[in-house]
Amino acid sequence: MFALIENGAVKQYPYSLYEIRLANRNTSFPDTVSDATMAEYGAMRVYFSTQPELTDTQMSEEATPVFDADAQRWAQAWQVREMTAEEILESTTKREAELLERNTMQANAVRVARNNLLKDSDWTQITDATADKTAWAVYRMTLRDITEQAGFPWAVTWPDSP
Numbered sequence: 657m658f659a660l661i662e663n664g665a666v667k668q669y670p671y672s673l674y675e676i677r678l679a680n681r682n683t684s685f686p687d688t689v690s691d692a693t694m695a696e697y698g699a700m701r702v703y704f705s706t707q708p709e710l711t712d713t714q715m716s717e718e719a720t721p722v723f724d725a726d727a728q729r730w731a732q733a734w735q736v737r738e739m740t741a742e743e744i745l746e747s748t749t750k751r752e753a754e755l756l757e758r759n760t761m762q763a764n765a766v767r768v769a770r771n772n773l774l775k776d777s778d779w780t781q782i783t784d785a786t787a788d789k790t791a792w793a794v795y796r797m798t799l800r801d802i803t804e805q806a807g808f809p810w811a812v813t814w815p816d817s818p
Contacts, residue, residue, distance in 0.1 A: 658699040659721050659730055666720050666730075671699050705732040712747075713739050763809035770799050777817065791818035 659669040668675075673689055676697050685693070691701050702721045710716060719733040739747065779785060780792035798815040805812055 657702045657704075658694060659702050660698050661700045661730070662698060664723075667698075669702065669721055673699075700730050702730045702732060703727075705734070708734050708736050710736065713744055715739050715743065759809060763803070766802065766809045766812055770802050773814075773817075774799055788818055794818075 658671045658673075660667045660671040660675075673685070673694070676689075676694065676699055677683075677685055680697060694701070703724075707716050714736050716734045716736050719735045721730045722733045723729075724731045774796060777792060777796055780787040780789065781796075795815050795818055802808060802812055802814075807813075
């Protein structure tokens, strides 16, 4: 990512190779342009910086890049601001929807695994099966009751087959 720098200040950000070509139509640029060539046209690379830590009621927005004198380069800058009540509600609603979706997906995965175990043990319930029908019936009932466990769908205790 680049910024157009004039007189030591950011004139435009972000600034791209496409925009340099538009501003310099009579100049032929190679497909890959070095940082040194970009700098000749006032475009300086902007290095990524870590976004600030936020509370649940804050958000960060990218600000105009700043010159890092220690590193001798331009770097991203971030502004932290408190969210509006509407943004907090929207964020909370979105998080709740994502959590509900994850829980639904996990519950479905547990049910599929449970149904496969039930299917794999169907043979134990036919009349001429030599299996301990009572033990297998208890196992199968425990499988059916998995969705009633307190930790469902994230902390499921699977029964051992007889």
